[in-house]
Amino acid sequence: MIYLDSAATTLQKPDTVARAVAQAVHTMTTPGRGGYRPAQRAADTAFACRMAAAELFDMPEHPERVIFTSNATHALNLAIKTLVHPGDRVVISGYEHNAVTRPLVALGAETLVAQAPLFRPEVLLRQMEEAITDRTAAVVCTHVSNVFGYVLPVHEIAAICRERGVPFVLDASQSAGVIPISCKELGADFVAIPGHKGLYGPQGTGLLLCAREDVNTLLEGGTGSASALPGMPEVLPDRLEAGTHNMPGIAGLLEGLRFVKRTGIGRIRAHEERMIRTAVQLLRGMDGVTLYASPDPGLQTGVLSLCMEGMECEQVGEVLGKRGVAVRAGLHCAPLAHRTAGTFETGTIRMSVSAFTMESEIRRFAHMLREIRRNGAQAV
């Protein structure tokens, strides 16, 4: 199979990830639940994972502010439900995922959307400048659009937030492991990260990086600490990690983080950029194909959306799937991004790559699209 859906989940992982998961199943319980060896092993692994993440995201002094979550959606819910209350005004970009917009709807927040055109960061910044005021409860912004791979100017947006004293939440779902993120430089209040995408961990893992300690709980329960207290401990990470930890996931995530560090974020990004450039070169000029590619490669990661005239995206996705090519078609859980880019009615076909994608796979994918274009879906 040619796997081009890494923006959803990276399927090809380093071998060390699967080995660590399997080993954890047999050798670990959960941190903080005993002085016996399997509990200690779990505690050591969890701490090593927090440290590895704290170092990768440039907050090495604060591993306790690396919170294990079940995915980035969980992390975003923690951040948003700490900062936003019913009726509060929140500013978001026009490229947010449902993981951001749905919690805001559930809270009854008043949402202002900076809906700038695709690959026009200067327009987005102007809109953000206008929208963010001292009445803004929070700004939530994705680092990279999961539909278009568009890299948003989040450092500049964070700077506006700092200047105006507004909390900033970064959704790093598509950038963690692909673009360097320094929590120190960014100064975000929260950074939400999935474990199963660019960090190459297993599904069911995620991280919330906190620059503050006053975070509201989503779950309450046992933490193996301060057990005599009726309420949750105030201290992080315990406050936000009720219940038994996903130790196989955390052990796998640790190996994923080590892989990213060993390989180098710069190398991963360069490889992904090369794959996308190859795809654009092969597909550009193909009759009836619209590509959503940035002329500036610095503004796009390893995600490329396209549409084929006269064919529904879902239909193309299905045909490719039957021929062993995994892409994602439709709205990608980000209807707002499609509205902003003008693709809401059609959706797009999205291909997305990882450190393991090969150029031959991109060529094969382009060849199949050409065949579909030439012969129609039924001929394939």
Added chain:
Amino acid sequence: MVYYLIVCRSLTYAQRTAAVLERVGITAHILRSPKVIAGEGCGYSVKVAQRNLSDALRILVQAGLGPKRVFIMESDGSYKEVLL
């Protein structure tokens, strides 16, 4: 041998504490705090030898990990709080 127990805010703080001390060559063991000193129940402490205590406290304060409380383990197995 006389040991001191440095009481930590959580398991993760105990791990940070032990890591900082081990980095400068001070042997440090994490253990679940005995019930009499755990206060809120289920706490964690880092055990260090008497000869290392003053260095350990200095290093921890420098690292922003000033201890919550410190106890001395008496030879009869009882614990007595050390005023910092």
